[in-house]
Amino acid sequence: MDVGPALAAVRAAPTLLEAMREARVLATVTVGDPGGDTLSVLRSAARTSDPLTAIAAVHALGASGHPSAGRVLAELLAGDRRHVAQHAVDALRHAPLVHSALPVLVRRCQDGGFTGMLAQHTLEQWAKDEPEAVRAPLVGALSTSVETAVRARLVETLGLVAGGASTQALLDLAGDDHEALPVRAAALAALGDGPAADRGAEPLLVALTRSVGPLAQTARLALHDLCPAPTVSTPGGLTVAQVFLHSDIDGRLHHSGQGDTGGIATLLVHLGDALLRQQPHIGRVITISGGSPDPAQFPLVRHRSPDWPMPASELLTAGHHYARVPLTGASTGISRGWPARVSARRGIRRVLRAAGHVDAIHLRMADVGSMAAAEVAVDLGIPVVLTLAPDPQALIDARDTAGTLTRSGFGEADLVEHLWFRDRLLLDLTERADHLVLFPRPQVERDLRRYLALDLSTHPERATVVGEGVDVSAIDRTVREVRDESGRGLATSAALRAVDDLLATLPADRRSLPVAVSVGRLNAVKGMATLVRAWADDADLHDRCNLLLVGGDLEHPTDEEAAELARIDAVVPRHEAARRGLLLAGHRPNATTIAWLAALQQRRAGTGAPPGIYVSASLKEEFGIAILEAMAVGLVVVAPAGGGPATYVADGETGILTDTSTPYAVAAATHAALDLAVAPGADARAREAQHMVRTRFGIDTMAVSLAEVYQRIAAPRRPGSTGTSGSSSTTEGPTQPDVMEGAS
Structure with missing residues (x-):
């Protein structure tokens, strides 16, 4: 399909969701090296008054990969339409580095918030190929910034840029007693985990862990990240991790109903316990949430005599563990937690590395925790299970039908709710997941096609319908x-x-x-x-x-x-x-x-x-x-x-x-x-x-179905296994276990 008809399909789509799906087609047809006519058409469309068409054109420009497209996106950063500028920040991540955009992206990092996260993500991507070019404006901004929160964000971003110059700058900041504590903490965290981490930071980290000041805990975690304890043998059975960062989850659910600690927190506590009772045998469940980490889970490597054993993480023992990730940013709520992407990724990686072999990680929503965990899972080779719910798609559709969300108002709503980004994130997580878990719905396959343009009929083994459960x-x-x-x-x-x-x-x-x-x-x-x-x-x-x-x-x-x-x-x-x-x-x-x-x-x-x-x-x-x-x-x-x-x-x-x-x-x-x-x-x-x-809908009924899913995707990756991923099912839709039929 040519870009013209694809763009016309976005404009003519009768619903918001259909326009968003046509936008994905538009991005696909522009991949490669489009000619000048295509870029001209997209540039014009990005300036149209229709927010959906403009946003679609912005992302098509990014998908093209053409250097000229990057320059067009850089021009859009300075426009007065904030929704277009915000999407240009994100789309630039897929384009080659544009030097004229660097100062703008650094300023967006300084501003923080959702757009700051997008800018940081783009700078991180560019730094992989051109670290010096990205480092220079960050260091320059640090030299003129005085506000603590701004400096901390810049330091965190600097930690994503590899090279000795980045490491030295972080060492100087972390060791400066006159620097604000959040700035020093950001530098310490980056010295332990990230492209700028280096064993040369070990003496400073060791010294700070021995202090009694507020930086001791941060330095201790950074030292663990830099010099992790060796992994010893793990208990028998599968190990499953489950993630929900927007609450501090404890086994007694003391925070139930507070902030974003809703039904999912209750579910994860009861489900984790139930999974340990199931066959195929599950030996460990690690529930990862936000909060203050337990030092016993992240022991430090010290020089010991032969008769003094090396410390081992408590996560290596059998049972249901609650591991916590310290998050940066003013709020860890679902809607405002996006700036915590880097600290979330660092903390999740710390937990999973300390846990040794992990057979599966289960993600449940398109939030910053799932975004970060998916990145870590790729790095560590851990299979991903995704509970796929059409959110925000179903809500967009309902509001579109009710007339409370319109084409003309989409841009302003998106600035607050990040609807487009969350939609794309869920679709990306869906594509990358090893297995999908679906909620029971009266017309589950129809809803997947309607809300996500997803047809599982050709690969029904990719999905299993599982009802949630209560204790x-x-x-x-x-x-x-x-x-x-x-x-x-x-x-x-x-x-x-x-x-x-x-x-x-x-x-x-x-x-x-x-x-x-x-x-x-x-x-x-x-x-x-x-x-x-x-x-x-x-x-x-x-x-x-x-x-x-x-x-x-x-x-x-x-x-x-x-x-x-x-x-x-x-x-x-x-x-x-x-x-x-x-x-x-x-x-x-x-x-x-x-x-x-x-x-x-x-x-x-x-x-x-x-x-x-x-x-x-x-x-x-x-x-x-x-x-x-x-x-x-x-x-x-x-x-x-x-x-x-x-x-x-x-x-x-x-x-x-x-x-x-x-x-x-x-x-x-x-x-x-x-x-x-x-x-x-x-x-x-x-x-x-x-x-x-x-x-x-007993919790054990749910656990039985999920244990089978985990076993299926873990089998091919476990040592000595001859299993294959997926199922040999020839049914015409997602697997529907007995939980749907009322069996006990």
Whole structure:
């Protein structure tokens, strides 16, 4: 196809997603060495008023690889259309170095943020071929910059440039007692891991590890990176790593519902434990999150006598390990974590190297953690499993259909949400993954073609459909303790006192009303503000039930949490909330939340309130762990009609499926769920929901399916193996294990 028709297809595409798919075709046809006419056409298209066409042309210029295309992109950096300039920063990564663009890219690095990450990535790529050319403007910028955060970003970028001059500059900065601590820390980290790392830094690192100052931990990790302890034998069975950097994950889920610590954190904890119980045997699970690393996992090599053994990482022992990655940047939230790419990559590589042989790494979303982990996996030769969910594609499509995201407004929305980049990142991760895991959806293959233009019919062995799971044994135990005081543990007793105290803050005349509860992160996509609007604006619904929201950090909210709280406060001011029947509980440990759900499913002593219900007003829900947990305790649920919930919520029986894009629809569904919760046969329907969760979506059922996936992709790479990757399946679609058929 010629560039003209390909460009016309972008312009004529009837939907945003189709235009983005045609843009990928446009980039493909320009690969190589296009002539002057092609460059002229693309240059003109990049200046058009249609944001989608302009962005598509920018990336086609980058894909061409032509030196003249790089110069056109450099011109676009200075334009007043910020969305075009931002994409030009990214597209330049695929072009040969353009000297006129270097000062602009360095300034973008200094500015930081998402665009700063893109600029740093481009400079890193260029430095592989021309390190001197990239180093000079970075050193020059350091000589004139005084702001600490700016200097730290420049130093981090300098660490991506190989050569003795880079190493010496880093040594000077790291050893300068008058330099700001974040700048010295950035230099130390780069001296331990990266193109500028050098054994000549060892004396400085050793000296700082022996200090008691704030740099000791950074120097210790850098020394481990520079001189890692030798890998000893690893325990039997497979080793699987799973990554989610946007929370500090611990085995007891103390941070559940805080910031971006949502259902995925709960899943990884329970899944990691369940995988260790499975056959094929899995000996180790390493869950990698953000936070302060455990020194025992990263021992230092010291000169020892023959009778004093060399230290070994605790990660080399069998079991479920929680390894943490220290991240740079003001926020590690999903939407604002992009500047942490380099520190994320460095920390993930540290964990995986310390762990010795790793058979598979499982990635679950198009975020900075998956981006960094995929790079490390390539370097270390570790097979990648990707849970593929059409995010942000499904959300783009829904907003396009609703008219809330348009062609004309795409550029401004993309500047904030990075929609184009996240789309491309997910597609790139999909292409590079050794195996794909798909969520159950009513029309999974259709949705893959619609949202991702992905057709798996020719290679069905590449994908397996696996439903997520919940720890049904732990949930059942909590439900029993809630119902039977004689066998109640201390944790459940404390949880029940807490929920009773919370309900006691309601006015006396509202305490006999049922409670509609929603659990999740305070993020716009979870629809908490939409739910509050639905409840508050419908007078009958407001008079019929109270509303309890569990999740979010109410005292120290992230930017996303603060924005959602502001939207809630605009409907029901915080100081009036309890009086009007709205309870904001903030984040609670997962075990506490389960106890609350179980308590609300039955009448609480002294209130006489009918059973409560669970409401998810998420704009999209790929699967819905919290919804499953609510069903596991017997609550009637309201859930989005699209995505995963439609595969397990029996509409009108165990719950209500609805359009969650409007408060009106959410209110109507909530009325219907309240009716269903007290209709004849409610107990039988609750038992049906609980049985469905136990038999189809227990965490062990999920673990069985994933263990088979890990075994399949690891077999060809393990010593002495004669296995082959993939499957000999001849089915016409992705593998559908028993979890989809309701088998235990």
